[in-house]
Amino acid sequence: MSATESTSLDTARLRAYASWFTAQTTLPRHPTTRAYETGLREALGGLIPQIEKHAAERQADDVPGKVALAGVGEARRRMGIPERNGLKGEFERVKRLAMSVSALCDHLDALTGARMCLLCDRALEEAGANWVPYDRAVPIGGVKSGHVHAACAKAVQR
Template identity: 40%
Template sequence: MNAIPGAQVGTPPVDVEMMRDSVGRLIGPSSVSPEGEELAGLTGLLRGHMQLIIPEIERAAGKLPEDDVPRYCALACVGEARAKLRATAGTGPHRAVAHARKLARSLMALCDHYEALTGVEMCLVCDKPIRDGEDSVPYGQVSASGGAACAGRIHARCPAPDAVAAADERS
């Protein structure tokens, strides 16, 4: 895993992949609506993840100039996340699920800011980190207006979205 600038010695790195997997249990294509103890446990897990990542974001953002836009955006996201951590779910199962989903979306945004501030590069196809030594290739999806709509890198093992779309059209 990439070294995290400014991480304290002895502090385990933030496991963004695990955090994103936790988020995926509530939001995303394979999500479900957990209930009861499962929902309470997942909500607690999301809260714990947020409490771990917030200080790391603040530490990384604190190294940037005060007028830096990524710093400002990351710290604004931290403020929103802290507000969601202070909020309560309200009464009823629907409100509890809605509250957990708000926490999940906030955690996803925190993960994005953490990765941006620490230089972690994500695969544009599978949304997993591209680790040191892994084969990757540049990828730039062109929009209808001719500009790059999504530029970055993908794992060499991940099929490019345009190749998948072309294969679907042929079948």
């Protein structure tokens, strides 16, 4: 996956890429882990400059800009962690890179004003799409608030 192809408008694709890795319930094989590390590093390499650009365009005291830059700092720190011994250690290290990709996608969307459906991770502004507010309890972080497509909300209620 080339991050430069998709980071400006397709954060949903990058999130899906990172989410696949973090959702694994068994350890992927070492070549798979290495391949994902490469792809995640490419994604971070594309996301970081965009976030820095958009944050620089904001006021010095802009909270979303400062938070996004803190996320960039954490992503850079994670990129600097050396390779770990054993597959489990490597998986955990690469998983943290995937979590940074997901977080930076959220920050980029916040800085650019993009609004994504919390359930299907597609843009809310799709032609003819109706959307509704959504709050849901999540295990980490308490409540996930945002918006969802009306059709996605109906599917969850079933």
